[in-house]
Amino acid sequence: MDTGDDEGFGGTGFDEADEFDADALEEELRRAAAVLDPLPADLLQLAMDAYVLRDLDARIAELTFDSLVDAIPVRGAAEAPPRMLTFQAGGLTVDVEVTGDGLLGQVLPPQSARIEVLGGPAAVQPLTVDGMGRFASETPPTGPFALRLRTGEDVIVTQWLRA
Numbered sequence: 001m002d003t004g005d006d007e008g009f010g011g012t013g014f015d016e017a018d019e020f021d022a023d024a025l026e027e028e029l030r031r032a033a034a035v036l037d038p039l040p041a042d043l044l045q046l047a048m049d050a051y052v053l054r055d056l057d058a059r060i061a062e063l064t065f066d067s068l069v070d071a072i073p074v075r076g077a078a079e080a081p082p083r084m085l086t087f088q089a090g091g092l093t094v095d096v097e098v099t100g101d102g103l104l105g106q107v108l109p110p111q112s113a114r115i116e117v118l119g120g121p122a123a124v125q126p127l128t129v130d131g132m133g134r135f136a137s138e139t140p141p142t143g144p145f146a147l148r149l150r151t152g153e154d155v156i157v158t159q160w161l162r163a
Contacts, residue, residue: 045144048160049159058148058155059156060089060156060158060159061088061094061149061156061158061159062088063085064086064088065084065086066161067081067084082099083098084096085161092108092109092156095108096147098140098141102137103135103136103140103141107149111151112152113133113149113150113151114127114128114149114150115135116147116148117139117147118148119141119143119145125137125139141163143162144162145162145163146160
């Protein structure tokens with residue numbers, strides 16, 4: 001029997017055209033939280049450091065040189081010099097040059113390895129290492145990043161750094 005009530009659900013005014021969009025609401029709430037109650041930078045860094053530890057068997061590569069901290073400033077340089085980083089884990093050394101054009105690096109002693117540039121939970125950029133231990137990426141890191149090296153059975157992870 002038709003009562004002429006097109007509103008459905010007992011006259012609440014809810015019909016199929018007004019379906020609830022949970023994804024849109026979640027996205028709107030995330031944006032509001034980011035503006036009204038942003039995540040503290042220290043907490044974000046701790047979360048990213050903890051994320052690296054998901055490779056529990058990974059050795060941590062120690063940062064032994066960072067040109068932002070350890071280099072002697074050069075007067076009159078026309079443009080910003082590349083950032084030079086050196087990491088060490090046991091007998092393995094990884095030298096990395098970070099520029100606006102990407103990453104260049106070398107694993108010493110030279111060996112086959114798979115390197116992943118980590119930029120957060122979902123962003124993993126794999127790089128290949130040649131026979132001389134060299135690797136390159138044409139995509140510069142845009143925020144916090146770390147490197148994960150897989151050499152045979154070993155997994156080595158660097159600390160997170162800002163590009």
